[in-house]
Amino acid sequence: MPGIVEMYDVCVVGAGHAGCEAALAAARLGFETILFTISIDSIAFMPCNPNIGGTSKGHLVREIDALGGEMGKNIDKTFIQSKMLNKSKGPAVHSLRAQADKAAYSMEMRKTLQEQKRLTIRQAEVSGILTEKKENGYRIVGVQTVSGAVYHCKAAILCTGTYLKARCLTGEMVSHTGPNGLQAANYLTDSLKEHGVEIYRFKTGTPARIDGNSIDYTKMTEHFGDDVIVPFSFTTNPDDVQIDQVSCWLTYTNEKTHTIIRENLKRSPLFSGMIEGTGPRYCPSIEDKVVKFADKEKHQVFIEPEGIHTNEMYISGMSSSLPEDVQHAMYRTVPGLEHAKIVRNAYAIEYDCINPNQLYPSLEFKTISGLFSGGQLNGSSGYEEAACQGLIAGVNACMHIKGKEPLVLDRSEAYIGVLIDDLVTKENTEPYRMMTSRAEYRLILRQDNADLRLSEKGYQVGLLSKERYEWVLQKKAMIEEERKRVSSVMLGANQKVQDLLKSYQSIPLHTGTSLEELIRRPELNYDLLAPVDADRPPLPKEVREQVNILIKYEGYINRQMKQVAEFERLEKKKLPEELNYSEIHGLRIEAVQKLNRVRPVSIGQASRISGVSPADISVLLIYLEQRKNLKR
Amino acid sequence: MYSDTIAAVATAMTNSGIGIIRISGEDAICAADRVICLKEKNTTLSDCPTHTIHYGFVMDGASVVDEVIVLLMKAPRSYTRENTVxxxxxxxxxxxxxxxxxxxxxxVRAAExxxxxxxxxxxxxxxxAQAESVIDIINAKNDFALKASVDQLRGSVSGVIEDMREKLISEASLIESAIDDPEHYQLEDYGEVLQERLKLLLEEMEQLLQNTERGLLLKEGIRTVIVGRPNSGKSSLLNSLAGKERAIVTDVAGTTRDAIEEQIRLHGITLHVIDTAGIRPTDDIVEKIGVDKAKEYIETSDLVLYVVDASRPLHSEDEEIIALINGRNVIALLNKSDLKPVITxxxxxxxxxxxxxSVSAKYGEGIEALEQTIEEMFLGGEISVNDEVFLTNARQKAFLYEAKESLQFVMQSILDGMTEDFYSSDLMHAYESLGKIIGASVEDDLVNEIFSKFCMGK
Structure with missing residues (x-):
């Protein structure tokens, strides 16, 4: 069949949050890149909640930014309300969340893509991957679209989101579309299966959008944004984001709501058995909540604006797949929604994704060289989770072409590292969402130090500018110097000090003490003690913040660093790629099966596979040593 | 290459003349110095040259625990090529x-x-060439240790630990859900509440540790199981050995329904004797449990004492018993030698x-000969005690200490006015340490707990 044949370095399939980051990264690293999307009007589309960030997800956005990704910058340009969550808790769990103007977010990202050199955007459905056979698998050589056009490439990145064989359900009504009625991608799954890729079927859902003019806000509690707004991106000037903000609103479901849901459960595809996919426990539908938490009298409902120029409001907490008429009655039981007019129905969506255990930590398929995968296709959920995988996949597609080591972040370096390690190592049976409790070293993986943790990597791969990197180095030096200075400052029990302590209800001194000791008091901090610290140099806020945190929580941070050192010991012990675990004497059968399937890159990764015991790890260590001796 | 230092008992855990404890690792010498006071004035092991022998006392604070001889081997000239004491x-x-x-x-950490x-x-x-056998040792010992830790823990103890774990993960999941979904779940004055709960939990742990001291967690010694048909005289034998009325002895078959355990000292060897219910097919549920248990005990025993009523011919049930104990270390006892024997x-x-x-448990005849036989078998190496039982015990205790320490960290953090996110990981550490005692793996317990208890998310 005659058709278009074109040549690129990198093909990116899908222009959602993962695809955008992947395509930008590839083009920015100097490669001719083409980005395919099923709908050019839906670039960086947010089909579910209208916000970016939140607990642990805010960390991901900061990390994306520190590495040179786009999400943080884009939300800084398009947010309409911003909040730092968990401010009453320790700095490690402070998390930024911003309400986005969805249309603006999408448009801004489209602009950025369009202005990017070496990046082509093409509306087309990719129907298959083109490969060459090689030893132990395949090598990617291109992709093909439904029209028969062929795009040759050196690396490809799949970021298909929830579009593969997607099916949307609202009660008995089923439509074979992707989110929001967009066309599904019905061919790519088969092409992947032909290449031996194992496919899962997951499910997720979204609530209805309601006409804001039909809502009675007087029956709800207003939730405002923060007085002082902190931007997501380290490169955004805080002065530029102090905007007028819109409000969100809180209301609750009640017994009436729950009764309607219970009476109509049999019409819900979730309970009738129509849905085959596994849903996320994190975003349960309202019918799930009512069934699972039957003793709860009410559930929170947040009403969030979808943007400035739309009347649509997102009904957070009430996602559903109940039939339209039931939805109508159900939403109207909620105080303030008595006369609600639904603009778009709530629905559940089922889609194909892959078992991410088939990927290396670089996000490359183990058996298809040069093919990478990011985002919801890897069984994750959430815009931020998608974006960070897209970024890593994009970078590593370039590293693959260059023949360089991939960018792999470990669990002690970034939430991104935790996320990807969990995906490629553990058994994943539901859409994976980032959570702070998944990060075992979270005291050092703070959102406030993402730039200090990751800028070097961002600079090394070539995404971060030299200028930006040098500033981070300078910042590091300033922090170190100031810490050193503070550690030698002693304060006497003089009147000035006592007065200051008294003004913060802090216990007065009996004898002299160190400045560090006072900073560690819960009611005090580095900034508050400025008046009694005569030689303090003027320093930028971001430096002062770091100095304060590092001193205040030094004990905890040091304890965590020790754990990290122990973790790294096993992480550094690499397992050879070609290892046949069936041949290793002494491993348990279950361990052999799991190890052969996951093919961990290090002893550390092996130890996190469920079913691999400490004894198996001992066996592996001994085996490695044996090999080393043999080679000698 | 290993950052931590390990210790284990190198000799069999019986009351023999001498016991050897081996310490290995970078910190081995310093750790020994912390507990040993050398006779040589103002000298520590750290000051001494390698491959020297020293005399001194193990001290617990100011009190002397034991008089000891210490062998010092500095890296790399030791079995492990690490500093060894x-x-x-x-x-x-x-x-x-x-x-x-x-x-x-x-x-120091208890060795795996x-x-x-x-x-x-x-x-x-x-x-x-030795590598493969190393793997076999590790596997065998691990299998045993795992089995031992589960087998040997009395049901009630593992119940207590499960219970503690339940409490810990419930607190941690409350904290984590509030961190993860702060607009949904809030913690107010939680530190004080938790403090009170942890106080109780720490007391419970202390109690458990004290129980452990008294040997309630694990029974030590040669695991000796007494088996035989109902009314063959098992309980009388136990009483004879222990020298007191312990098990209920009647002439009614099936009186001993539960296993009865006893520590018995024989010329410096400790027997941990278990008297089992008579093994025979039964419909009585209580007795059935006893029989099942007996089979279990046999499988984990070091020595089986098979009691036969010599005044009657062998019964078909005896055949079953013989099949069951085949392959174990067995001493057959022809009991009731006072009556006219039909089995020789x-x-x-x-x-x-x-x-x-031949013995008469009732009149104490032949018991001395039995004691002698056991002693000879043991000293001759026919019966060997699995040290792992004891080591498992020590490890379990170490994990209990670890858990306690983590909770003390939590208490300190609350006192210091830290917010919950600082100490929830210590709660989880305690949870993991306790889990190691009962052989539980961690996996995604916390995340699962959060989702099962709290209605999270959008």
Missing amino acids: EIDCHGGTLVINRILELLLKNG PGEFTKRAFLNGRIDL EEEMKKNKNWTTL
Whole structure:
């Protein structure tokens, strides 16, 4: 069949949050890149909640930014309300969340893509991957679209989101579309299966959008944004984001709501058995909540604006797949929604994704060289989770072409590292969402130090500018110097000090003490003690913040660093790629099966596979040593 | 290559004349210095040259625990190629136990099964040919330790630990859900509430530790199981050995319904004797449990005492018992030698090549000969005690200490006015340490707990 044949370095399939980051990264690293999307009007589309960030997800956005990704910058340009969550808790769990103007977010990202050199955007459905056979698998050589056009490439990145064989359900009504009625991608799954890729079927859902003019806000509690707004991106000037903000609103479901849901459960595809996919426990539908938490009298409902120029409001907490008429009655039981007019129905969506255990930590398929995968296709959920995988996949597609080591972040370096390690190592049976409790070293993986943790990597791969990197180095030096200075400052029990302590209800001194000791008091901090610290140099806020945190929580941070050192010991012990675990004497059968399937890159990764015991790890260590001796 | 220092008892855990505790790792010498006071004035092991022998005392604070000989071997000239200290102490289990615990409290970790050998190999001490046998040792010891830790824990103890774990993960999941979904779940004055709850939990742990001292967690000694048909005289034998009325003895078959356990000292050897319910097919549920247990005990025993009523011919049930205990270390006892025997020693020996003795448990006849036989078998190496039982116990205790320490960190954090996110990981550490005692793996417990208890998310 005659058709278009074109040549690129990198093909990116899908222009959602993962695809955008992947395509930008590839083009920015100097490669001719083409980005395919099923709908050019839906670039960086947010089909579910209208916000970016939140607990642990805010960390991901900061990390994306520190590495040179786009999400943080884009939300800084398009947010309409911003909040730092968990401010009453320790700095490690402070998390930024911003309400986005969805249309603006999408448009801004489209602009950025369009202005990017070496990046082509093409509306087309990719129907298959083109490969060459090689030893132990395949090598990617291109992709093909439904029209028969062929795009040759050196690396490809799949970021298909929830579009593969997607099916949307609202009660008995089923439509074979992707989110929001967009066309599904019905061919790519088969092409992947032909290449031996194992496919899962997951499910997720979204609530209805309601006409804001039909809502009675007087029956709800207003939730405002923060007085002082902190931007997501380290490169955004805080002065530029102090905007007028819109409000969100809180209301609750009640017994009436729950009764309607219970009476109509049999019409819900979730309970009738129509849905085959596994849903996320994190975003349960309202019918799930009512069934699972039957003793709860009410559930929170947040009403969030979808943007400035739309009347649509997102009904957070009430996602559903109940039939339209039931939805109508159900939403109207909620105080303030008595006369609600639904603009778009709530629905559940089922889609194909892959078992991410088939990927290396670089996000490359183990058996298809040069093919990478990011985002919801890897069984994750959430815009931020998608974006960070897209970024890593994009970078590593370039590293693959260059023949360089991939960018792999470990669990002690970034939430991104935790996320990807969990995906490629553990058994994943539901859409994976980032959570702070998944990060075992979270005291050092703070959102406030993402730039200090990751800028070097961002600079090394070539995404971060030299200028930006040098500033981070300078910042590091300033922090170190100031810490050193503070550690030698002693304060006497003089009147000035006592007065200051008294003004913060802090216990007065009996004898002299160190400045560090006072900073560690819960009611005090580095900034508050400025008046009694005569030689303090003027320093930028971001430096002062770091100095304060590092001193205040030094004990905890040091304890965590020790754990990290122990973790790294096993992480550094690499397992050879070609290892046949069936041949290793002494491993348990279950361990052999799991190890052969996951093919961990290090002893550390092996130890996190469920079913691999400490004894198996001992066996592996001994085996490695044996090999080393043999080679000698 | 290993950052931590390990210790284990190198000799069998019986009340023999001498016991050896081995410490290996970078910190081994310093750790020994922390618990040993050398006789040589103002000298520490750290000051001494390698491969020297020293005399001194193991001290717990100001009190002397034992008089010891210490062997010092500095890296790399030792079995593990790490700094190694061997403490030769007096062989009582109590003393060895205390010294090991002192070390564990002084920055040393209880060795995993086969860990000394593993280190020796990884540090290049053992050659390639031996590698496979190292793996076998580790696997065998691990299997045993795992089995031992589960088997040996009395049901009630593992219940207590499960219960503690339940409490810990419930607190941690509350904290984590509030961190993860702060607009949904809030913690107010939670620190104070938690403090109170942890106080109780710490007391419980302390109680458990004290119980452990008294040997309630694990029974030590040669695991000896008494088996035989109902009314063959098992309980009388136990009483004879223990020298007191312990089990209920009647002439009614099936009186001993539960297993009865007893620590018995025989010329410096500790027997941990379990008297089982008579093994026979039964419909009585209570007795059935006893029988099932007996089968379990046999499988984990070091020595089986098979009691036969010699005044009657062998019963079909005896055949079943013989099949069950086949392959174990068995002494067959022809009981009721006071009555007219119909089974002779020769007959019994013909059957299996078991040591066979005639006794009268009721009148105490032949008991001395039995004691002597056991002693000879033990000293001759026919019966060997699995040290792992004891080591498992020490490890379990160490994990209990670890858990306690983590909770103390939590208490301190609350006192210091820290917010919950600082100490929830310590709660989870305590949870994991307790899990190691009962052989539970961690996996995604916390995340699962959060989702099962709290209605999260959008």
